[in-house]
Amino acid sequence: MEQTIRIENLSKTYSLGKDKTVTALQPLTMSIGSGEVFGLLGPNGAGKTTLVKLLLGITSPTSGGAYVLGDAIPSVRARRFVGFLPENHRYPAHLSGEQTLLFYGNLSGMSGASLRSRIELLLKRVSLYDRRKQRVREYSKGMLQRLGLAQALLNSPRVLFLDEPTDGIDPLGRKEIRDLLLEEKNAGTTIFLNSHLLSEVELVTDRVVIMNKGAVLRAGTTRELTESHGVYTIAYAEGSPVPDAVPGLLSADPVRRTLDVSVATPADLNALIDMLRSRSVLIASIVPKRSSLEDLFLSLVDQQ
């Protein structure tokens, strides 16, 4: 897969005055492929926003470097193909929604009829077309967030950086944004997503990095991270005898007729199935057990 973002030992330390520093990002090396939806998770102060700011050239690294679309940061050229929705964004309150997009479109080097038609398309896409003449100061939090998303998509970006895109948005709006992100992903856009809403991240991301205190705690595909290795849920059919003395049993739910078991190897799993069948237990399904990203996130942060 072609690399859209390559990060090499990138770190950031802020000075807090005389002899005091805080490490916002410890040396980080990783890459993000083209068309990938990449999730960055972590509590406040984990270093997520610092990483995005570094990649966009908003702040400068203390050490290391990074490449966005092949250009070393900071790169004005690369930013032509980048869309960004910052957390706590503030748009010029005196502009209308449409004027706001016109302003940021101009800053992205766009103008004329092509910009106008793009604005119209995006305003419709984020359901703000009917409110386009309204001043931004009169917009609700959810409307501002949708306007921000339209702003980030103005230049048809190849890379989209989204910092808390569903912040302040109701469940229906979140679903619309999720669908929009999936559309962008299908169109080949690389998406870099910062969010506190772990269930949201789980639904749309291909790969996730969990950070805390400027360091990476865990990285991998969503599937890899949520998989509990060697733990299976075995469901048995109604009317089947209730199994007892099951080796490796973690928990049993007689109401749902399930057993959670832990086995060391696939051979052990097969031996367990043979044993259950020999006791006339009618097996309905065997599913590898997964934990949620939220469970993993909380346990990792707790460990710290």
Add this chain to the structure above:
Amino acid sequence: MMQIAGLIRETFLEAISKKVMIGFFVISSLVLIGLALYFFSSSASDTIAHLQPTPDDPNGVALRELVYSVEMGIGGAFFYAAIFFSIFVAANTIPSIMERGTIDLLLSKPLSRTKLLLGKILGGFVVAAVNIVFFILASWIIISAATGIWNVGYLLSLAPALLGFISLYSVLVFIGVTTQSSALGMIVCYLLASVISGLLFSREEFLFPLITSETWRSVISFFYYILPQMADLNQMSSDMIQNRTIEHMYPVVNASGFAAVFFALSILVFRKKEF
């Protein structure tokens, strides 16, 4: 170019939204209407008719002097009023973009920091210049149309006023970039434009009699030569209105150099600034 135009347009709309610009426009318009009513009134027309060139005064010197006096009065009062107002309007131009949530987004766009700051600086200048030019141009047309004396010097007096504003605006931009404070910028500019400039201009009359040390006198003179010489620019403006020869161009050099240094420093700081 599109990016700079976008920044200027946004700054202009911001100034309009704050009503101060509209307030100034309304006040200017009322003054202009008053001026027009007076100059096209029958009593003023009679006076102007009496002062038309005669065999005793073939060049119409008396009328010309009347026009110069009126333009001096308007121009003199307008010089400081325009500068003070313009500083007020432009004070928040830079601090407004430095706020968190605003600056992040602006810096994520494909334009350099230098271009971004220059765009905002130009935006603030356009806002101030539109008001200054509007008043001077409109009052020039009214007075000239009524009297038949088209004094180009009055129009040219715009240049020292704009230069004076630019030199103070550079301080406003620098303070905005370094401290994000519009209030501090305004205080410093008002002090520079009024108290400091006035005292330094008349240092030989007011300050030197109080100071015997030659060293301190040299220090005061040094500040006179490096800080914007608003009083000198105002004097230059008056000389232009009266079509007098400009004795020395140092205030122009001083204001231009001062502004260039502060704008350059602002860009340097802004380029290195962490957000």
